[in-house]
Amino acid sequence: MTPDEPERPAIHVALGNEADERLYGRVAVGAEEEGIPCRLVPEEGSDAVALAFSAAGSSRLGVGVGVASGRVAVHERHMPAGRPVVATEAGDRAEDACRQAGSNAARLVIGVPLWLLQER
């Protein structure tokens, strides 16, 4: 890919400093089931909502996922920065929460109602 060729559209996923790399894989699986590609982007921080917002800002689909400090957030570029579309406490089921966030991010793109059962 040459530098002036635009990036392929994808959901952007940002992991916090201490977040497990494998959690990205779970987000990716959630998005894959809905048929939407996603990509890990380098972002620094420990606030899942802020990470998700800047990931959404760099995504050409305008949708981002942030994982940090035991929280998972899904954000959309046009939303107010402090108001994620969905934010969940991952708790001890971080893998499921991440898969669901991936699925919800993809659903935001394709226009299908979100899963909100595990909402706080």
Added chain:
Amino acid sequence: MSIIVGVDIGNSTTEAAVARIGDDGSPEFLSSGTTMTTGIKGTVENIPGVVQVLEEATEAAGIEISDLDLVLLNEATPVIGDVAMETVTETIVTESSMVGHNPSSPGGKGTGVGRTVHIRDLENGAPPEGPVIVVVPQEYDFEVAAGILARALEAGVEVQAGIVQGNDGVLISNRLPTPLPFVDEVAHVEKVPLGMLAAVEVAPQGQAVRQLSNPYGIATLFSLSPEETTHVIPIAKALVGLRSAVVIRTPAGDVQSKEIPAGSIKFIGENQSLTVELEHGADEIMNTLAQAQPLCDVEGESGTNVGGMIENVRQTMADVTEKPLAEVNIHDVLAVDCLVPQQVVGGIADEFSIESATGLAIMVDTDRLLMERVAETLSEKIGVPVELGGVEANTAILGALTTPGIDVPVAIIDGGAGSTDGAELQKGKPVEHVHLAGAGNMVTLLIKNELGLERFDVAEQIKIHPLAKVESLFHIRHEDNGVQFFEEPLEANLFARVVLVTDDGLVPIDTKHTLDRIRTVRQEAKRKVLVRNGIRVLRHISPSGNIRFLNFVAVVGRLGLDFELPQMLMNELSPFGIVVGVANVRGELGPTNAVATGLIVNYCRRRDDAT
């Protein structure tokens, strides 16, 4: 000078109009009130509702109930309606032999045929011979399942397709050397019989299964004889329009489309009695009813669905009116055909099949004695004289005549919750009136059943509010395709949902139906019940039964408040050369309060006549 109140007890609302009668005998209206009717119309249970509406209306007029000189009640000959619905057909799967449903994302595409095998049997023991369909329960993670399948394919097992319990179809399919069709979200995967010949079909995105919804397609896959092919028709029918499906051939497996003995209805007319089978459909029933007019009573065949429905209504009415069962006569029936989703008995993935059903609205005439009892009890309770102030239909016309720009001759259609009433007034003639079965409640029942909703109140909300689709976090598209943008983001639970546009904001509807489907069901229900009854009413009251002899029609009652019905009626009636409009009682109340207002107008007229 005196202060009087007209009170109209309807099937669902109780309305009041307060007026001061001047020395010249003309009314000056002071206030109005509306509240929910308590109990069944025409019973003493109505009194709490009446007292509440009196309190509300007198307070608005700045007076006390004790200041009243007279309360006028509608002499309703209360028509009491009831609605019921029975399915005429039912699909039963004996031995599980079919899975057909619409998971949000099945995996792969195409058709696979083979013997069903549990995924654990691919791991252990001898690999199965010939083509197989693999069954994957939830406890197998998609990566584990894909690994097992990839190894089995490498070892030469002819895996053709899969049936998956979790929402993993796409993920498994994507991780195989070549994608295979997977039907997922099959809730009762343990009910899939193993070692049986099965076919799995996943349609490409945007399409529906073709092979398994075609009887000859199933016959081709399973090498069926012509005789066997006739048995798979209900299966093929049940799978039409679905994105993915499984058909399993079990030795005794069979899907039956069973006809329930729906029974027959006997219309006992003054001149002749006619019988019609319920399964012949609503049109036939209504035609037979028209031939049997004038109607004395209706009977349902005992021991059948319709017999039960009709006798239930009769029993309810007998209890309410304290009349012997034999004296409760049914004076009108409205039959409506509909298609209702019914859960398939014995299905594996909570399948639904569309069955035909008939809805009936039934109406019983009661007598004046009942309202007299209400009047007496009310008078004792509030210490104000209470009188019956005129037949409901006549007073409704008098109320409608307070609409600006209206004059006799005029006909009204008065639609409420339980019955659709009509009246016609020509100069120098007594008022013609009629009460027919079926109104708002029947529409709600149809919406509830055709959309397969669990709750009556959700159907009621759908009936009275327009729809919209939330297209993004910031905008919605209304059902007329108009787009509305919001400055503030919408709640996440509204995203991509079909919502009702209410005064309190957007309310999501918990259903998988599309906006178009809900809208079609809603409008068809109104057309089948309210528009049809509007026309029936006009036929009954117009001179010589010809609608063309009417000129002006005013819609009163809750029917007139509906956001689309007046326009539907106008479209339907304009070919007859009739002007149809919604009444505006006293120039300010819209179509409501016509009877309550008419009671007062009627009172003033009678006094004029007397002097």
